Amino acid sequence: MKRLCLILCLLVTPAFAVQPDEILDDPALETRARDISAGLRCLVCRNESIDDSNATLARDLRLLVRERLLAGDSNTEVVDYVVGRYGEYVLLKPQTGGANLILWLAGPVMLLLGGGIGFVYVRRRAGGQGRAEAALSDEEQARLREILKD
Amino acid sequence: MIGPGQWSIYNQRMITELGHFALILAFCVALFQAIVPLVGAHKGWSGWMAAAEPAAVLQFLLTACAFAALTWAFVNSDFSLRLVVLNSHSLKPMLYKVTGVWGNHEGSMLLWVLIVTLFGFFAAWFGGGLPPTLQARVLAVQGMIGAAFFGFILFTSNPFLRVAVPPFDGRDLNPLLQDPGLAFHPPFLYLGYVGLSMTFSFALAALIEGRVDAAWGRWVRPYTLAAWVFLTIGISLGSWWAYYELGWGGFWFWDPVENASFMPWLISAALLHSAIVVEKRESLKSWTILLAIIAFGFSMIGAFITRSGVLTSVHAFATDPERGVFLLAITAGFMMLGLTLFAARANVMQSKGVFGLVSRESVLVVNNLLLGVAAFVVFVGTIWPLIAEMFFDRKLSVGAPFFDLAFTPFMVALGLILPIGAMLPWKPAQAGRVLRRLIPAFVLALAVMALTWALQTGNSALGPVGLFLAAWLVAGSATDLWTRTGRKGGRLGRLRRLPRADWGKSIAHSGLGITMAGVAAMTAWEAEDIRVIQVGESYELAGYTLTLKDMRRVEGPNYISTMAEMHLAKGDRQIGTMFPEKRNYPVAQMPTTEAALDNGFLRDVYVAIGDRQEAGGWAVRTYYKPLANWIWGGSILMALGGALSLSDRRYRVAAGARRARKEGVPAE
Numbered sequence: 001m002k003r004l005c006l007i008l009c010l011l012v013t014p015a016f017a018v019q020p021d022e023i024l025d026d027p028a029l030e031t032r033a034r035d036i037s038a039g040l041r042c043l044v045c046r047n048e049s050i051d052d053s054n055a056t057l058a059r060d061l062r063l064l065v066r067e068r069l070l071a072g073d074s075n076t077e078v079v080d081y082v083v084g085r086y087g088e089y090v091l092l093k094p095q096t097g098g099a100n101l102i103l104w105l106a107g108p109v110m111l112l113l114g115g116g117i118g119f120v121y122v123r124r125r126a127g128g129q130g131r132a133e134a135a136l137s138d139e140e141q142a143r144l145r146e147i148l149k150d
Numbered sequence: 151m152i153g154p155g156q157w158s159i160y161n162q163r164m165i166t167e168l169g170h171f172a173l174i175l176a177f178c179v180a181l182f183q184a185i186v187p188l189v190g191a192h193k194g195w196s197g198w199m200a201a202a203e204p205a206a207v208l209q210f211l212l213t214a215c216a217f218a219a220l221t222w223a224f225v226n227s228d229f230s231l232r233l234v235v236l237n238s239h240s241l242k243p244m245l246y247k248v249t250g251v252w253g254n255h256e257g258s259m260l261l262w263v264l265i266v267t268l269f270g271f272f273a274a275w276f277g278g279g280l281p282p283t284l285q286a287r288v289l290a291v292q293g294m295i296g297a298a299f300f301g302f303i304l305f306t307s308n309p310f311l312r313v314a315v316p317p318f319d320g321r322d323l324n325p326l327l328q329d330p331g332l333a334f335h336p337p338f339l340y341l342g343y344v345g346l347s348m349t350f351s352f353a354l355a356a357l358i359e360g361r362v363d364a365a366w367g368r369w370v371r372p373y374t375l376a377a378w379v380f381l382t383i384g385i386s387l388g389s390w391w392a393y394y395e396l397g398w399g400g401f402w403f404w405d406p407v408e409n410a411s412f413m414p415w416l417i418s419a420a421l422l423h424s425a426i427v428v429e430k431r432e433s434l435k436s437w438t439i440l441l442a443i444i445a446f447g448f449s450m451i452g453a454f455i456t457r458s459g460v461l462t463s464v465h466a467f468a469t470d471p472e473r474g475v476f477l478l479a480i481t482a483g484f485m486m487l488g489l490t491l492f493a494a495r496a497n498v499m500q501s502k503g504v505f506g507l508v509s510r511e512s513v514l515v516v517n518n519l520l521l522g523v524a525a526f527v528v529f530v531g532t533i534w535p536l537i538a539e540m541f542f543d544r545k546l547s548v549g550a551p552f553f554d555l556a557f558t559p560f561m562v563a564l565g566l567i568l569p570i571g572a573m574l575p576w577k578p579a580q581a582g583r584v585l586r587r588l589i590p591a592f593v594l595a596l597a598v599m600a601l602t603w604a605l606q607t608g609n610s611a612l613g614p615v616g617l618f619l620a621a622w623l624v625a626g627s628a629t630d631l632w633t634r635t636g637r638k639g640g641r642l643g644r645l646r647r648l649p650r651a652d653w654g655k656s657i658a659h660s661g662l663g664i665t666m667a668g669v670a671a672m673t674a675w676e677a678e679d680i681r682v683i684q685v686g687e688s689y690e691l692a693g694y695t696l697t698l699k700d701m702r703r704v705e706g707p708n709y710i711s712t713m714a715e716m717h718l719a720k721g722d723r724q725i726g727t728m729f730p731e732k733r734n735y736p737v738a739q740m741p742t743t744e745a746a747l748d749n750g751f752l753r754d755v756y757v758a759i760g761d762r763q764e765a766g767g768w769a770v771r772t773y774y775k776p777l778a779n780w781i782w783g784g785s786i787l788m789a790l791g792g793a794l795s796l797s798d799r800r801y802r803v804a805a806g807a808r809r810a811r812k813e814g815v816p817a818e
Contacts, residue, residue: 017398019760020682020769041547047405049549052398092549094534099542103534107527107556114519122512125433125505126578143361 017052019059024066033066036078040065041090049092061090166231169219170310173260176212176267177300179205183270183293187286191358199282202289206274209296210267217251217264220309224251230316233257233309239322239737241708249333250323255457255473256309258336262453263299265337265344269373270296273348280369287355288348295347298480306473322737325709331391338384339411343449345377346414349421350446350488353439357491360498362435367428370442372796374425378418379792385411386785397743397758399773401672401781404553409532410452413525417445420521423514430576431511435499436492437518443488448525450481455532506578513571517564524560531556565619565666568659569626573633587633591625606675616670623663627656651798658791665784671777678774682767692774694755695719699727701768709733711744714759714768718748730757730770754778 024030034051040061042053050058050065061082068078082090094100183205190198223231224247227240237254238247246253252261270292277285303309326332352370356362388408393401402408421441427434454477505511531548538544569591573584599618606613634648635641679691688697700715711733718725728746735742745758753776760769 018680020680020763023680039549039551041549047403047547047549052400087545089545089547092547093551093555094546094548099538099544100534100546103530103538103548103552104556106530107523107560110526111519111523111560114523118515118519122505122507122515126507 017054017058018062022059022062022066024070029066029069032075033062033069036065036069036075037062039079039092040082041092043086043090163228163230165219166223166228166310169216169222170308172212172215172219173300173310174304176209176216176263177297177304179209179212180267180293180296180300183209184290184297185293186290187293188290191283191286191290194283196282199286202286202293203274203277205293206267206270206289209293210264210271213260213264213267217260220257220260221248221251224248227320229318229320230312231309232311232313235313235317235320237323238320239708240319241737242323242328243707245330246323246328246333249327252336253323253327253333256303256307258340259299259303259307260309261337262340262344263296263303265340266292266296266299266347269344269348273351284355284359284366287358288351291351291354292347295351295484298483302473302476302480306476322708322735325733325735325738325740325742326395328735329391329395331387331395335384335387335391338380338387340384342377342379342381342384342411342418343414343452345373345380346418346442346446346449348373349377349418349442350484353442354488354491356439357495360495362428362439362499364429364432367425367430367438368800370438371422371425371429374418374422374442375792375796378415378422379789379796381411381415381418382785382789382792385415386782386789390782393778394745394747394756395742397745398771399676399745399754399756399775399778401778402669404531404550406532407452407456409528410448410455413448413528413532414445414452416521416525416528417441417448420518420525421445423517423521427511427514431505433505433511434515434518436496439496439499440492441518441522443485443492447481447485447488448529450477450484454478454481504577508574508581509579510571510574510576513567513574516567517571520560520564524557524564527556527560528553561666562615562619565623565663568662569622569630572626572655572659573630588626588629591622591629594625595619595622608674610674612670613674616667616674619670620663620667623666624660627660627663631656649798649800651795651800654791654793654795654798656791657794658788661784661787661789661791663784664780664787668777668780668782668784672775672781675776676773679772680769682763682765682769684767687767689772691755691772692753693720694725694774695721696728696755696757696772698768698770704731706733708737709735712759714746714757714770716746716757718755728755728757730759732759749779751779752777 018034024033037051038049040050042048042050042055042058042061044055044057045053048058050061064082065078068081073081079091088095094103096104183202186198186205187202190196190201220233222228223234224238225244227234227238227247229235233254233256237257238250242250250257252258270289273285273288273292277288280288349370352366352373356366385408388411389401392403393399421438424434424438424441428438454474457473457477531553534548535546538546569588570581570584573587574581575584595618598621599614602617603614631645631648631652632641634652635644677692679689681689683689683698685698685701688695690696695718697717697719698714699717702713702715704711704713711731713729713731716728716730718728726748728748730746731744733742733744734740743758743760745756747757748755753774756773756775756778758771760771762768
């Protein structure tokens with residue numbers, strides 16, 4: 001239930017993600033490889049990075065990333081290379097361009113909007129102190145009577 | 151001829167049929183309960199209103215019968231039932247025979263509806279203090295929800311379907327589900343999701359009634375609290391399971407289905423706090439009603455996401471378009487009903503209390519804002535791949551890196567304002583006094599941050615910030631409790647006698663801080679080692695020495711395991727022996743990793759074994775997980791705090807509800 005993909009992947013290779021033989025000798029390069037692969041999606045799995053995935057395809061991608069690093073690519077070049085081959089679907093962190101701006105700005109815009117409304121609401125309630133306590137409306141009078149009745 | 155042996159089989163079959171029949175009857179009762187009390191409340195016919203209570207009780211009893219019948223079939227391995235064939239096996243341990251009942255789509259829906267009726271039963275049994283029209287309307291809405299789900303079960307996912315030729319044995323439950331952590335993860339989550347159906351029913355009833363007051367806030371709060379507590383337990387059980395079972399110690403993946411349970415958690419946390427404002431200050435009424443509607447909406451969306459497979463999540467164990475459409479219709483129907491009623495009646499609910507710009511109520515508004523926007527961010531991130539594909543023709547993914555970046559700031563902000571908000575008094579307040587009292591807590595938190603910054607290797611701000619928030623929340627909560635004991639002597643005694651709600655609040659807030667510390671430490675300072683070793687070899691990780699002593703084959707009840715024996719030591723001191731396993735379940739044809747953990751207060755050492763290598767030796771993954779247990783320890787504290795609040799006198803005394811109604815606004 002938790003990870004159908006995991007089940008599928010395990011059926012193919014009962015192993016776990018990064019294999020000992022994949023690890024690069026240079027620890028600095030290896031760290032960079034891990035950083036990159038944590039942000040790349042395993043194509044046959046769902047919502048799992050190639051760093052976590054057991055699928056054969058994820059292993060191929062991990063090896064590809066390391067190959068590019070050994071060839072002297074920078075981190076962005078490696079990512080661009082992979083995106084060029086597989087499309088933006090492989091990026092777990094979506095690009096900021098185009099329609100994705102909506103996704104990235106959804107939180108901040110909503111916070112500003114909600115914050116604005118909240119502030120106006122609180123201000124009005126704080127400012128209306130005198131008015132609110134001055135008199136009860138007809139409706140409130142009616143409700144007061146009702147409350148006192150039962 | 152029928153011998154005694156066959157008799158028992160016939161009886162057994164009969165029990166299944168009775169269960170099926172009870173389910174159909176429950177559907178009819180739910181329909182009755184949805185209509186009659188509602189009409190009664192509208193017309194003022196007390197007889198029709200009074201029908202709600204027995205109907206709710208009967209509906210629960212019938213559903214319980216159906217559920218018991220299905221459990222009976224699982225326990226006795228009745229392989230004439232399709233569901234049992236697909237999800238059970240005669241050799242499975244008894245515990246998992248029982249939990250197998252809800253380890254599948256049909257059974258879990260039956261559990262879901264059982265909980266719907268259970269909450270209805272509670273509202274009928276303990277709802278005596280409610281005004282009769284309100285109670286009738288609440289139960290009617292609950293009946294509608296029940297009827298919708300009974301219909302869903304009977305028409306698209308009936309658990310009582312037979313197979314023509316019963317096989318000799320079943321196909322076994324997915325081995326990943328044969329685990330105590332996951333076995334009890336769904337029931338708690340459902341208790342949470344469905345608990346929010348009660349707040350929805352209360353919200354709708356209040357809208358129909360056209361009246362929301364302090365008493366309403368007080369009636370709704372226990373259900374919200376209970377739902378939130380159950381969601382907390384359910385989510386942390388799932389996360390704990392992922393941590394020890396999946397073999398690399400991840401505890402949260404921002405998977406669509408995890409998000410589906412996390413959004414209701416965030417919204418119910420917001421609702422919990424805004425309901426306090428309704429109860430104490432008679433303000434934020436329409437907002438609270440809207441939150442109650444949205445919270446249940448998110449629960450339903452959660453059910454829809456899990457069951458329809460629309461986001462093709464890895465969790466979807468029932469990818470079926472027909473079910474998806476049915477569930478979407480239920481979700482859309484209830485949301486439209488709720489929001490239409492809200493639009494029509496929201497103006498009736500006028501707020502009374504006066505706010506101070508700096509006051510507890512203002513901070514609670516900020517709390518709601520942060521939690522609400524955080525839930526919104528999770529929601530947008532979860533459905534964005536769908537929207538991008540439908541409207542912009544882009545196939546893309548939204549994964550953990552996005553959520554980490556977009557979600558975390560809200561939680562940091564929440565943690566920063568929490569201790570101040572928790573201590574600010576209601577109504578216009580002087581912030582200066584509260585801030586002065588919090589100076590020691592703040593200084594302590596700063597010291598903790600400076601210390602961790604100095605001790606850590608690397609320049610990540612995450613760890614120090616996480617520990618700062620933890621210290622700030624825990625020390626702030628302690629300050630809050632201590633301040634409440636007054637000024638003069640005998641403060642310790644008074645501390646003990648403080649209302650449970652005060653203790654609950656402080657414990658839950660501290661729990662949040664502890665969880666934050668765990669998450670931050672795990673993310674910032676985890677260490678990992680992957681290598682091939684031979685039996686007899688040793689290696690080091692983060693100051694610990696691990697030695698592979700032995701590899702052996704072990705047979706379990708329904709699996710075969712390859713088990714390693716590893717010795718864990720720090721310097722010369724032996725700490726313990728660990729037994730990581732790789733299991734194979736022959737019936738389900740599936741291997742699983744069983745990692746071995748050495749749990750500690752400050753760290754876990756986590757070992758998982760992999761394949762035997764061609765060149766000899768075994769692949770081994772080892773992790774050093776700092777403060778891992780704090781994540782779940784904090785969750786337990788949060789749940790405990792919620793439970794303590796729930797047991798507060800205010801809610802325990804049934805008469806309290808009646809009294810509050812007579813007084814109108816409680817005197818503050």
